[in-house]
Amino acid sequence: MTAIDLKDLTISYSSVPVVHGANFSVADGESFALVGESGSGKSTILKAISGLNDEWTGEIKLFGEKIDPKNRTDISRITQMVFQDPYGSLHPRKTVDTILNEPLAIHGIKDDGTRVLEMLSAVGLDKRYRFRYPHQMSGGQRQRVAIARALMIKPKLLLLDEPTSALDVSVQAEILNLLKKLRKEQNLTFLLVTHDLPVASFLCDRLAVMKGGEIVEIASREQMTKGELKAEYSNELLGVHAQKLGA
Amino acid sequence: MSEKLLEVQDLRVTFPTHRGDIDVVKGISFDLGRERLAIVGESGSGKSMTGRSILRLIRSPGRVTATKLKFDNIDLLDQSEKQMRALRGARISMVMQDPKYSLNPVLTIGEQIGEALRTHQNLPRKQVHDRVIDMLDQVRINDPDRVAKLYPHEVSGGMGQRIMIAMMLIPEPDLLIADEPTSALDVSVQAQVLDLIDGLIQQKGMGLIIISHDLNLVANYADRVLVMNAGEIVEECDASALKDAQHPYTKGLLAAVPRIDETREELPTLDRSQWDAT
Numbered sequence: 001m002t003a004i005d006l007k008d009l010t011i012s013y014s015s016v017p018v019v020h021g022a023n024f025s026v027a028d029g030e031s032f033a034l035v036g037e038s039g040s041g042k043s044t045i046l047k048a049i050s051g052l053n054d055e056w057t058g059e060i061k062l063f064g065e066k067i068d069p070k071n072r073t074d075i076s077r078i079t080q081m082v083f084q085d086p087y088g089s090l091h092p093r094k095t096v097d098t099i100l101n102e103p104l105a106i107h108g109i110k111d112d113g114t115r116v117l118e119m120l121s122a123v124g125l126d127k128r129y130r131f132r133y134p135h136q137m138s139g140g141q142r143q144r145v146a147i148a149r150a151l152m153i154k155p156k157l158l159l160l161d162e163p164t165s166a167l168d169v170s171v172q173a174e175i176l177n178l179l180k181k182l183r184k185e186q187n188l189t190f191l192l193v194t195h196d197l198p199v200a201s202f203l204c205d206r207l208a209v210m211k212g213g214e215i216v217e218i219a220s221r222e223q224m225t226k227g228e229l230k231a232e233y234s235n236e237l238l239g240v241h242a243q244k245l246g247a
Numbered sequence: 248m249s250e251k252l253l254e255v256q257d258l259r260v261t262f263p264t265h266r267g268d269i270d271v272v273k274g275i276s277f278d279l280g281r282e283r284l285a286i287v288g289e290s291g292s293g294k295s296m297t298g299r300s301i302l303r304l305i306r307s308p309g310r311v312t313a314t315k316l317k318f319d320n321i322d323l324l325d326q327s328e329k330q331m332r333a334l335r336g337a338r339i340s341m342v343m344q345d346p347k348y349s350l351n352p353v354l355t356i357g358e359q360i361g362e363a364l365r366t367h368q369n370l371p372r373k374q375v376h377d378r379v380i381d382m383l384d385q386v387r388i389n390d391p392d393r394v395a396k397l398y399p400h401e402v403s404g405g406m407g408q409r410i411m412i413a414m415m416l417i418p419e420p421d422l423l424i425a426d427e428p429t430s431a432l433d434v435s436v437q438a439q440v441l442d443l444i445d446g447l448i449q450q451k452g453m454g455l456i457i458i459s460h461d462l463n464l465v466a467n468y469a470d471r472v473l474v475m476n477a478g479e480i481v482e483e484c485d486a487s488a489l490k491d492a493q494h495p496y497t498k499g500l501l502a503a504v505p506r507i508d509e510t511r512e513e514l515p516t517l518d519r520s521q522w523d524a525t
Binding site for chain 1 (some may be wrong): 289290404433434435436437438460461462499500503504505506507508509511512513514515516517
């Protein structure tokens with residue numbers, strides 16, 4: 001079964017097309033990365049899938065179901081999103097407990113609080129964090145809360161928009177390990193947006209390289225690690241990383 | 248590198264809190280010649296505070312103390328605010344992280360680069376204009392005449408950062424402090440901007456302090472590296488010897504970065520109880 005199936009997806013902002021005819025499909029349980037520079041349209045695709053932008057034409061299928069851009073309450077229960085900036089994506093005046101209960105309330109799920117405790121322990125946070133406010137936590141802890149919130153309603157697909165680029169390298173390593181562990185435990189499908197090829201290499205099975213709103217190449221992780229990417233632009237991106245590591 | 252451009256001894260930055268004073272920089276010492284020094288560390292390690300304290304940009308209630316803080320034999324702690332203002336920009340300048348917030352949105356690029364020059368030198372308008380165009384050309388901006396008339400929101404992030412560099416280098420300072428100069432930029436642009444800083448530094452024979460959280464990046468663009476953690480320098484080494492770093496913190500940082508040919512199932516994380524500083 002395919003988790004995501006995109007056909008000729010063209011996405012616009014105020015009638016200006018920014019993604020031109022994107023096609024790819026992601027299998028259930030697969031981890032797929034969209035990589036590219038700022039402005040290449042990778043986050044735009046994520047926004048269209050998550051429903052934050054409904055100005056698109058073409059076809060988006062999630063788990064076999066076609067998405068209607070105007071009516072998507074049923075589909076939002078199986079997809080959740082984690083944003084880049086843990087400082088901006090949590091409500092500053094709400095406790096972790098309130099933040100985590102919100103998705104349950106929205107989807108009308110009754111729960112006696114066990115789910116909150118379950119998710120806190122799944123993301124490696126002690127239960128004493130349950131009644132803290134975001135400002136009482138570090139960036140890494142906040143990102144854990146954001147991940148816990150995304151997992152509260154047991155989604156099947158997780159959309160990750162640069163989930164670690166605002167974090168320190170040592171914290172990034174913790175969050176990447178956590179995401180990898182959760183995917184295995186809960187059999188999730190990941191669609192990851194990143195500009196960091198090594199992060200994609202650690203977390204994903206396949207990747208699509210984007211440039212100027214178009215998908216230049218779709219390749220497997222092995223092809224990338226062996227340096228067998230075909231498109232010139234992909235190798236340019238890869239070369240930048242090799243240089244950065246001082247090879 | 249016999250001539251010492253900057254001498255720092257026992258530098259402390261202190262902030263008062265409800266529970267007493269807290270040192271965010273705990274008495275660090277280092278010297279700088281006309282060379283490239285990198286200060287590396289994670290958020291909260293005090294690396295930016297160190298950079299800012301050299302320019303005396305720590306605002307009250309923060310306090311800066313040191314037994315010695317000398318730039319080109321000028322005691323920075325002894326200078327009045329007015330004297331400091333004459334130093335900032337003209338002798339020591341600083342490139343900040345994010346061009347989006349650091350450029351003035353209501354001045355054109357040409358006006359603000361010109362302003363940086365006019366603040367320190369009295370020059371005729373024509374000459375200022377020529378220097379601005381020349382400087383934009385040096386930071387490899389195509390068509391500098393057109394770009395000088397643009398506003399900051401009309402340029403890309405990489406271009407904005409090059410404009411910042413142009414602005415910082417136009418008064419020809421002796422020391423450039425670059426605080427995370429590329430972390431707001433795309434990977435492909437990062438290398439360009441660093442190459443550019445590097446080229447200009449070498450050409451003008453200036454000193455450079457580059458502050459960053461990215462160990463691998465820094466290794467290529469510095470001669471020496473100071474690794475900071477919790478306000479202290481935990482390790483000092485040549486950039487080329489970074490791979491053989493000894494301190495567990497440095498090693499941990501290096502190991503936590505995912506590699507392009509990643510084979511590890513799990514990334515090693517820092518065991519923060521290993522050293523008692525945090």
